[in-house]
Amino acid sequence: xxxxxxxxxxxxxxxxxxxxxxxxxxxxxxxxxxxxxxxxxxxxxxxxxxxxxxxxxxxxxxxxxxxxxxxxxxxxxxxxxxxxxxxxxxxxxxxxxxxxxxxxxxxxxxxxxxxxxxxxxxxxxxxxxxxxxxxxxxxxxxxxxxxxxxxxxxxxxxxxxxxxxxxxxxxxxxxxxxxxxxxxxxxxxxxxxxxxxxxxxxx
Numbered sequence: 001x002x003x004x005x006x007x008x009x010x011x012x013x014x015x016x017x018x019x020x021x022x023x024x025x026x027x028x029x030x031x032x033x034x035x036x037x038x039x040x041x042x043x044x045x046x047x048x049x050x051x052x053x054x055x056x057x058x059x060x061x062x063x064x065x066x067x068x069x070x071x072x073x074x075x076x077x078x079x080x081x082x083x084x085x086x087x088x089x090x091x092x093x094x095x096x097x098x099x100x101x102x103x104x105x106x107x108x109x110x111x112x113x114x115x116x117x118x119x120x121x122x123x124x125x126x127x128x129x130x131x132x133x134x135x136x137x138x139x140x141x142x143x144x145x146x147x148x149x150x151x152x153x154x155x156x157x158x159x160x161x162x163x164x165x166x167x168x169x170x171x172x173x174x175x176x177x178x179x180x181x182x183x184x185x186x187x188x189x190x191x192x193x194x195x196x197x198x199x200x201x202x203x
Contacts (some may be wrong), residue, residue, distance in 0.1 A: 012050050014040060019061035024104055028058055028112040043079025059119045063107045066126045069102055073133055084194065088201060089133065091159065091186050096167045097179065103171045106164075131156045138194070148195035155193040162189050 051057035098101040113120035138152035
């Protein structure tokens with residue numbers, strides 16, 4: 001049966017999804033243009049037509065996946081409820097679950113960024129957007145009198161640094177840290193940053 005002809009945007013979307021899947025399976029260092037082409041049944045030349053180098057494909061694939069996660073974060077933070085509830089929901093959503101594919105992709109990107117300036121720029125920009133989204137809701141909650149926080153951006157940095165570190169532990173080393181313990185620690189950290197007690201956080 002003839003292959004359906006896709007628009008340029010649709011083809012790029014298909015290639016990016018396949019690249020994300022292959023990076024998750026093989027890692028950034030091992031993944032090849034041929035791996036992405038093979039899984040879709042297309043030529044290497046077609047992949048290179050849309051992304052002229054492996055490095056550009058990897059950076060675009062990471063941005064594609066991370067922007068989808070960022071959109072989900074904005075959805076969680078945009079709910080019609082208190083800032084405290086939105087922040088707790090966002091922090092718990094941010095924490096890794098199950099096979100933590102999204103976190104494995106971030107960890108791969110962090111490692112590859114040490115040697116790939118293009119990927120470092122993409123990852124750094126997206127990381128700043130995550131922090132800015134959290135800081136905005138912290139500022140909103142403080143302005144509404146839900147809690148007190150003098151420096152929302154610093155609070156967002158500390159929270160995401162804790163979550164990133166815990167995610168590396170739980171994703172890289174199976175077993176030592178349970179999800180229940182990790183969530184308890186993140187609740188404690190969020191309550192501390194907002195200057196409220198645990199009961200107020202979980203009410």
